[in-house]
Amino acid sequence: xxxxxxxxxxxxxxxxxxxxxxxxxxxxxxxxxxxxxxxxxxxxxxxxxxxxxxxxxxxxxxxxxxxxxxxxxxxxxxxxxxxxxxxxxxxxxxxxxxxxxxxxxxxxxxxxxxxxxxxxxxxxxxxxxxxxxxxxxxxxxxxxxxxxxxxxxxxxxxxxxxxxxxxxxxxxxxxxxxxxxxxxxxxxxxxxxxxxxxxxxxxxxxxxxxxxxxxxxxxxxxxxxxxxxxxxxxxxxxxxxxxxxxxxxxxxxxxxxxxxxxxxxxxxxxxxxxxxxxxxxxxxxxxxxxxxxxxxxxxxxxxxxxxxxxxxxxxxxxxxxxxxxxxxxxxxxxxxxxx
Ligand SMILES: Cc1ncc(COP(=O)(O)O)c(C=O)c1O
Numbered sequence: 001x002x003x004x005x006x007x008x009x010x011x012x013x014x015x016x017x018x019x020x021x022x023x024x025x026x027x028x029x030x031x032x033x034x035x036x037x038x039x040x041x042x043x044x045x046x047x048x049x050x051x052x053x054x055x056x057x058x059x060x061x062x063x064x065x066x067x068x069x070x071x072x073x074x075x076x077x078x079x080x081x082x083x084x085x086x087x088x089x090x091x092x093x094x095x096x097x098x099x100x101x102x103x104x105x106x107x108x109x110x111x112x113x114x115x116x117x118x119x120x121x122x123x124x125x126x127x128x129x130x131x132x133x134x135x136x137x138x139x140x141x142x143x144x145x146x147x148x149x150x151x152x153x154x155x156x157x158x159x160x161x162x163x164x165x166x167x168x169x170x171x172x173x174x175x176x177x178x179x180x181x182x183x184x185x186x187x188x189x190x191x192x193x194x195x196x197x198x199x200x201x202x203x204x205x206x207x208x209x210x211x212x213x214x215x216x217x218x219x220x221x222x223x224x225x226x227x228x229x230x231x232x233x234x235x236x237x238x239x240x241x242x243x244x245x246x247x248x249x250x251x252x253x254x255x256x257x258x259x260x261x262x263x264x265x266x267x268x269x270x271x272x273x274x275x276x277x278x279x280x281x282x283x284x285x286x287x288x289x290x291x292x293x294x295x296x297x298x299x300x301x302x303x304x305x306x307x308x309x310x311x312x313x314x315x316x317x318x319x320x321x322x323x324x325x326x327x328x329x330x331x332x333x334x335x336x337x338x339x
Pocket of ligand 1: 056057058059060062083084135137139168170171196198207
């Protein structure tokens with residue numbers, strides 16, 4: 001099976017398993033797991049922030065940020081296709097009591113002028129906007145990299161109004177690999193950043209939330225409240241550290257493979273996409289004519305290729321470290337003869 005459903009399907013590499021076996025461990029609820037502390041410090045430093053918090057998932061990381069930055073009745077401004085608004089089970093309302101003001105971006109990218117226009121004027125009967133969130137890279141828009149100048153302009157809007165500014169950087173590593181911009185440069189305008197270790201980097205579990213010491217102290221308390229206090233979790237943090245130090249450099253391969261896949265798919269009559277739109281490891285394409293995404297995915301599966309639906313006629317393929325160039329070529333060959 002050539003599994004292109006997500007970059008989360010990777011298995012731990014041999015070196016990663018060894019690092020997990022050798023990890024120094026302690027009880028992290030007592031703050032005594034040296035490997036967790038090392039991972040948190042290393043990622044906080046890389047992103048230029050004071051402190052970090054290891055959490056089980058990207059969803060928990062984002063939701064902790066929302067919980068700390070807002071009060072019930074507040075409004076969070078974000079892009080309509082983002083993960084927080086579409087793929088986090090309505091947690092923002094359920095856990096933080098906030099509502100979301102979702103603005104349609106241009107290919108996933110919020111336009112600062114639209115953000116400015118959407119922000120309410122402050123009448124007491126309105127919800128209170130207090131946080132702006134950005135997603136880089138933008139998953140639903142096809143792994144698009146947020147332009148740094150747009151991030152800075154929106155950051156300025158947040159500053160001017162005393163809002164907090166959060167980055168869902170589940171795939172920030174991909175944005176850095178594609179643009180050459182460092183993690184710290186991307187992170188600088190934000191009050192908090194969530195990064196995932198379990199996507200392109202190839203760790204089995206884990207995300208890290210970073211921000212100021214005070215922010216992380218509060219997030220730490222809510223992590224416990226949400227049931228995310230873990231014990232000898234250095235065994236997983238070791239996988240994250242290994243991924244960060246040894247596997248980040250391989251993301252360029254995933255991006256090359258995504259472009260190769262996009263070129264191959266574009267040459268197939270039944271599919272429609274612009275290969276030039278592929279910036280990182282995600283390829284979004286439409287099925288033409290009378291076909292629908294679910295039907296096509298079913299046929300793909302019986303022929304040994306897995307992808308996921310992202311709309312009635314839209315399919316997402318994601319490259320990752322467990323598919324090589326040969327598998328991409330094989331997938332293209334299978335799909336060429338399919339419909
Ligand atoms: C942009 C983005 N943010 C957050 C998440 C959530 O990560 P997790 O699956 O670890 O909860 C994902 C997962 O795919 C994602 O794509």
